[in-house]
Amino acid sequence: MTLPKGAADTDRPQLYGADYSVYVRIARLALLEKGVAYNLLPIDIFAESGIPDSHLARHPFGKIPALEHGDFHLYETGAITRYVDEAFDGPALQPADAKSRARMNQIISIADGYIYPHLVWGLYVECIEKPKRGEAPDEDRVESARGVAPISLTVLADLLSEHRWMCGDRLTLADLYLAPMIDYAVEVPEFREMFAEHRNLGDWWQRVTALDSFRDTQPSS
Template identity: 35%
Template sequence: MGTVEIIGFDISNWVRAARIFCEEKGVDYTLTTNGMNEFADMKGETHLQLHPFGRIPAIRHGDVVLFETLAIGHYIDRMFDGPRLVPEDPLEAVRMEQWVSALLDYGSRSIMGRCVVQYVLPQFTGKPIDRATIDAAIPDIRAHLAVFDRALDGRTFLHGNRPRLDDMILMPMVDALVTVAPEGPELVAEAPNVAGLRAAFQGRPSYHATIPQMFRKAA
């Protein structure tokens, strides 16, 4: 069926997670924008044929087209040989789904939507940073990181010493927070187990292979 094509912009934490899935699984992939040049193009007819809600990522693999990061992760895990991205133990697999849902419903909204994105978008739109939105998000970010910090107590990753899909979704959010938001390093330092998860990823090739270009320039 050929190489997996991941479609989106590398700055997206969700696109980065999809890339990490492939890197950790040992799956060949390419990252393309499928003709998109700016964020508004995600709502264009060409991209809507791949992702009907106009978001990223989507993937193409032969005749298969999929959207939504968790579905992409399960596809990569089930369709290719390599290290399991979903825990083998049924209970741990359910817990993984629990943490992914928490990241989708809570962590992403506070960390990314109300903080990181508020710093990134003005660089493209020229509009001022929405300081009120960021300030209001800080208590929620602190609370949400504390939940994951407790879950990681005594572990490198959420299910032991190997990263799984939920770890691979969490890390890009934490990395973006530290890299983009001035408040990020202090917030993550308050959650040392979360900081440890990020540090553990920094020792893995998948981290370095998927760093967004904007982050490389910031460094």
Template identity: 30%
Template sequence: MITVHGNPHSTCTRKVLTTLEEKGAKYDLRVVDLATKQQKSSEHLARQPFGVVPVLDHDGFELYESRAIVRYLDRALPGVSLTPSDVRDYARMEQFISIEQSYFSGPTIQLLYQARGGQPDAKIVDENRAKLAHTADVLERRLGEAKYVGGASFSLGDISFMPYFALLERLGHGDIASSRKNVSRWWTDVSARESWKKVSG
């Protein structure tokens, strides 16, 4: 039995749910209400000491950190593999998962904060857009040499970036994908997947 303690709008929860959908797994989503800060409740903190979502419960085995959860699910569950078997493609996938964590999610979340707090600070918006543009250029080069981040097949590397591109689009920064030929082609492709439509719909 698989339970995800998370929120359908959270980027990190979406990575986990997309992975579960791709694996064809059944799961139960227990919503943690971020509006009432339920992620900081003692009940949730007992599962996740950093007070964020999601947490996976797989037959009593509890795990947090979305990037660890998706790697675990891909290894533990049956279904199509979301990890390239070729060692260099595997390395590229890992490189881009790390790039997402180091350079892409942070600036995206900064833009979300700016959009929420009344009048956005133009300087902060510009700085974070510049960081995202630089990383998107790196992604553009990779997607010019391979169909997906990890090579010829869809992988955890693609899933890592998807919730952030969706959020950027919602915040009015969709040009970060659409102004780049390969990223744009990739985003049109991956966002049409059944897994993603189910998770983000």
């Protein structure tokens, strides 16, 4: 994807990855919320031909996303999103005070450690993606995810409280991390029912889905 902001192609960050990836989408959301023009260069790490050597040179662990900005090379979504926030003009995506920033980092850690493995892989992939491919879900994995889902939602609802966004009145990286993960998880009917039990999360989700950046980064498939 190219976001037209008038910058020359050579000045734009180059983001490598696939648009279906949760973590690529997080990086794209951060770039868009900062108003940064960028190019998305497709890399499919699940391709039958394997991971290209050129990408392994960018990311030795063979993951996505990876970022190039001029002669600066970076991988790991946490590093990329913080770099984007700090290197470019635009609205700050990290709180200025220590307590709120710590809360943001806590929520990101929750997303990485519990939401992504259990709600995306344990529920969405097992209950939605595998049946589409004619594969049987791993019931043990689904059962484990079912146990984590209500705890995760209660924790997020408690942290959100009556705020507009996860860390207060302003959008932060915490919201951008959760958004692509929740977007997959709500496709699972039983998770959607759990989610609907938390009014404040529903209000937050309406604000998330109204973001131009969220709509502009919807996966193509």
